[in-house]
Amino acid sequence: MTKREVHFTLNGRSVTYEVEPRTTLLRALRHHGVTSVKRGCEEGECGTCTVLLDGVPVKSCTVLALEVEGRSVLTAEGLVGKDGKLHPVQQAFVEEGGIQCGFCTPGMVLTTYALLKKNPDPSEDEIRLALAGNLCRCTGYTGIFRSVKRAAELLKDQA
Amino acid sequence: MEKKSMIGAWVTRVYDPEKAAGTLKFTDDLSFGSELLYARAARSTIPCGKIVNIDYSEALKVPGVVKVIVGKNFPIHFGIYLKDRTAMAVEKVRYIGEPVALVVAESEDAAEEGALKVRVEYEEETPVFDAAEAMKENAPLVHPDLGSYEHVSFVTPVPGTNIAQHFKIRRGDIEKGFEEADQVLEESFSCPQIAHAFLEPHACICLQDPVSQEVTIWSTAQSAFTLRELVAKGLELPLHKVRVIAPPIGGGFGGKAGITVEPLCLAAALDPDIKGRPVKLFVPREEVLTTSWVRQGWNTKVKMGVKKDGTISAMKVELVFDTGTSAEYGANPVRSAGYTSMGCYYVPNIWTDSYGVYTNKPFGGAYRGFGLPELMGGLEAVVDAIAYRIGMDPIEFRLKNLLKPGLPTCTGMPMPPHALDKIIKKVAEKIDYHREEPPVRKGWKRGKGIALAIKAPAMPADASSSATVEILGDGSVKVLAATMDMGQGAYTAYAQIVSEELGVPMERVKCYYPDTAAQPYDWQTVASRSLWSMGMAIKRACEDARSQLLALYAEYWQCNPEEITIEDGIVKCPKLGKAEPIDEKTQNGFKMPDGKYKGGPIIGRGHFVPPDVVYPDLETGQSEKSVVHFTVGAVGVDIEVDPGTGEIVVNKAVAGYDAGRVISPLNVKCQIEGGTVQGLSAGMFEGIYYDKNGKLLTPDFTDYKIATTMDVPWEIESFCEETPEDPSPYGNRGVGEHSMISPAAALGNALYKAIGIRIHQYPFTRERVYMAIKAAERGEKDFWG
């Protein structure tokens, strides 16, 4: 199949990928070594492939790479500071036991980041709802709930 | 000032920062260059029959397809306990979804397209899907050749039947026991197969060097060394010619133990036309259930006899595990449930038959809890039921019959020390078990329930571990301990041990993911054994390294080794007033007072094998030491049910276990939380279903529901008692699996309290609960639908 170019911003830097029209954003990113975006199902059901597309969490396995032309994509690596410091959201997951195997974590972190951007002080129900599309089999979510709360605190302190 | 111990210290977990950043590479994240080939299986469309012809000519025409391999090209039997499995069907297919051909191509897409073009002609045979049917005489045989399969001595298949494994307990006088009883109750409970549902699907890359014939496997494997051994045996290669590299895995829960998808990938990588090129097999989500294993379906029947005063006099247990088409691993949970069939109770007269039965379905294997959720799902319900029957409080009944330390288990082994009585009381107190409370939600029904948990590591008697600890030239430490840290946090605990034993800061200790070419042997990362067994090896390796270092310093400083300490990476001799950080001398050698160099890199080594396990007698199940130890605990839930929809909401869940000693509090807490939810999720949602022809109806997360953030309690209260284990590195024993054992049973008991009817079939889905409520309204007491 003929390939086409797609230009977009990845973690703040402009990139051009050559992709087949059928290639999903998930596969394109992974093909280019952006492997924090995990393929847990490629059916839009698990959330491990979550990226922020113009700030909104989307499942990159349900987006065609060509659709992100001119848009901005953020992945978990993109949250890490230049000095190697974790973003407060990531730090909160480490501190509160929000991580076990780590396979859902990049997606969880991004969804949490997007939630707290929009809503710095989410209620229990708002947290549940925001993360409902991200499955985790290891933590039972309780550690993740604590992490979101903690992230909100850390971000508040920072502000 | 007393130095703060690292054992039990609240520390965050190693590798979590990389996981949070997304920079940790899992198997599917590795790159292998443009020589990499991709494999994809074409699968059987019938549940049972002979393969007449496989036509893959159209597949070969797909651009990019390199080769198609069929079962008879690679007929080797693999399996850990019973070699009843080939990578692909050879001559006969046994379930819908069984691989019949493997298409190898230059791209994933081409492999997938090719796989769709394989056409197979079958001569259909009669399948059997139900384990009870399969046990009947004259049932069609799933494995007519069962008698010829190789198996370990402690697995007992019954050739000429579908019984792949039959484990027995015969203790006391069962008839007399029931005669002595004033009440006898018999109940049965069942549950379909369930899925591990780890979020990382299986992936595997295999490569054979065409000259040396050496095989390298990168795989989502819990157990690099067992995989190495099974591959080497199957391929008749010496162990050193098989290298297994196991990158971090995204959840295992038993589903990546032993040998799983690797033979399928090897079938391609070893092909004469392919050899020399790496081949990758990524198992798409919808194929995970058909290519790997599931938790066995089960039916647990318990007949219990109780005297007036509430003591159990006899128990007859029949466990039937539906193991699907292979019992290669599934044979062992059958044993595990069998030799623990007394549960947490002292039962003087006990008779158990535990069967693993073949059916024409995807196969069952290891799953967190390993036979015990299957046992407790029935037993703990019967305990509640019989307590009510004799008018005794279920907590009091449990305490009265508790398998107290020193009392014999069903194998005759004396129960080791534990604090289960305390745990039960605490759990009951924390959910306020004895207080009937009105529902929080208007019109709902509320109930509270408790269930106990017990489990021993289920493993061969001689499951060993070894480790090395190398003190590097700057005082940092390299630990080689081939446990897979799949989220349970093993490496964090290991770093704590090393920090404690060597006196170096934890941040300066590094554990590496398994690679059989680099690391010393460890049996498997299963059975909640690692921090106990590998913990012993690591502690010994530290002692070895430390004594080497102290001996060198003693000579260097001219003092006694006992006068030297290491704290925070500083070696000190207070008597001589000397102190210095560990430096390159530990690597390059010490220039001793006599001018000569001594030493060189310091590598401590340690190993461990359980000293005294005796396999239970095959006829009676009796053994003075059937297992290394038991971890016990209890879980309590406070739930509410919406009678209008059957929905269950868990208000509160509390779980406590006797961990012996908690080394990593954050890990233990998180294991309990995760396992409790996995257990609740199994209890409320999970089941693998097939249509009447054996076709899987639940291949994805839409149809196979697991708990989401919307379904779980906001908090799970967990706690541990610490009755020390011996032998053990610090008194600790495993807790990884235990939290998964009894949440579903506790849920069932709470549900009974809430709605007044006993549901005999897991999971307690809304529909089932709703119908049970309707049945209760008709005055029924048991619901089987």
Ligand code: FES
């Ligand atoms: S991989 Fe995209 S949702 Fe699962």
Ligand code: FES
């Ligand atoms: S940490 Fe393993 S799936 Fe979430």
